[in-house]
Structure formats: structure tokens, C-alpha cells
Amino acid sequence: MSTTELIVLKPKRTKLFAMLCFSVALCLTGVWLIRQGIHAGWPMALFFGLGVVALPAVLATNHGCLTITPQGFTLHGAFRTDAYSWSDVEEFGVGSIYGNRMVVFNCRPDFSEMKRARAAAKAAVGFECAISDLYEVPTDELAKLLNDWKTRYAEGS
Numbered sequence: 001m002s003t004t005e006l007i008v009l010k011p012k013r014t015k016l017f018a019m020l021c022f023s024v025a026l027c028l029t030g031v032w033l034i035r036q037g038i039h040a041g042w043p044m045a046l047f048f049g050l051g052v053v054a055l056p057a058v059l060a061t062n063h064g065c066l067t068i069t070p071q072g073f074t075l076h077g078a079f080r081t082d083a084y085s086w087s088d089v090e091e092f093g094v095g096s097i098y099g100n101r102m103v104v105f106n107c108r109p110d111f112s113e114m115k116r117a118r119a120a121a122k123a124a125v126g127f128e129c130a131i132s133d134l135y136e137v138p139t140d141e142l143a144k145l146l147n148d149w150k151t152r153y154a155e156g157s
Helices: 013-035 041-060 115-125 139-156
Strands: 007-009 066-069 072-076 081-085 089-097 100-107 129-131
Touching: 013 041, 066 139, 072 139, 089 139, 100 115, 100 139, 115 129
Parallel strands: none
Antiparallel strands: 007 066, 066 072, 072 081, 089 100, 100 129
């Protein structure tokens, strides 16, 4: 295998567009609640308003991609990028987080990045990290693909 191998998985645009519509609807519901004098509308409007801002950025750019290389993988979010080498990850699996099937993984014990956030996530849902189900590849296949690449390239990391 060539060390110039690269896989770039892009998010399903239809799913992102559906999430944008959902965020707009709930943001507007929050605004309506505020106008009715119901203060509980503020968190709703603010939280889903962030989605209204972030999702068009993801739709208009290449953000949201998952890049897989012999060195590891990178999750490109709307406002941040997280890169992991294959040796940073113990194993990939499929889990359900609040009803959503995702690729999940835990980092090796000596991985020093985001320790507090990973510990909080593990306490809340049982896994330190997750990759959303936004991609064209089904969740089971994505977990297998990542495990295959980890097996193939972890020794060289």
C-alpha cells in the first residue's frame, strides 16, 4: 500500500439540511416563547441559534469531513479540527448515544489531549469520543474501516 493513501468522507448534505431546518424551527419557537414572556425560550433560541449559524458554514465548506490517512484520522468541525494518530485510539466500535448510533472510541490511557472533556463524556455516555453518523458510509462499515486502517498503520505511528 502506498503511504499517500487518503480517504475523505463528506457529510450527507440532506442530513445537514434537515438539521438546519430543525434548528431554524426550534430557534423560532424559542423566539416566540420569549415574545410570550416565557423565559425558558432564551436557552432554546440561543442553543438552536448556534445551529442556524454553524450548519450553513458546514454546508458551504468542506467542514464536517472525516479525513483518513496512514498517520491517523481528522474530524473537521465547523469551528475546530481534532486529529488523532492510530496509536491514540484503543479500538473503534458502534454505540448508541442518546438514541443516535455512532462510531465510538476511547483513547489510550496516556493520551493527554482533552482529558477532562473525555472523562466527562465517558461518565455520561460510556465512551470518551464519538464520530457522528453524518457520513455516507453506514456506522458499522465506518467502524470496520477505521479498525482496519488502525490495524494496518498503528505500528508506524
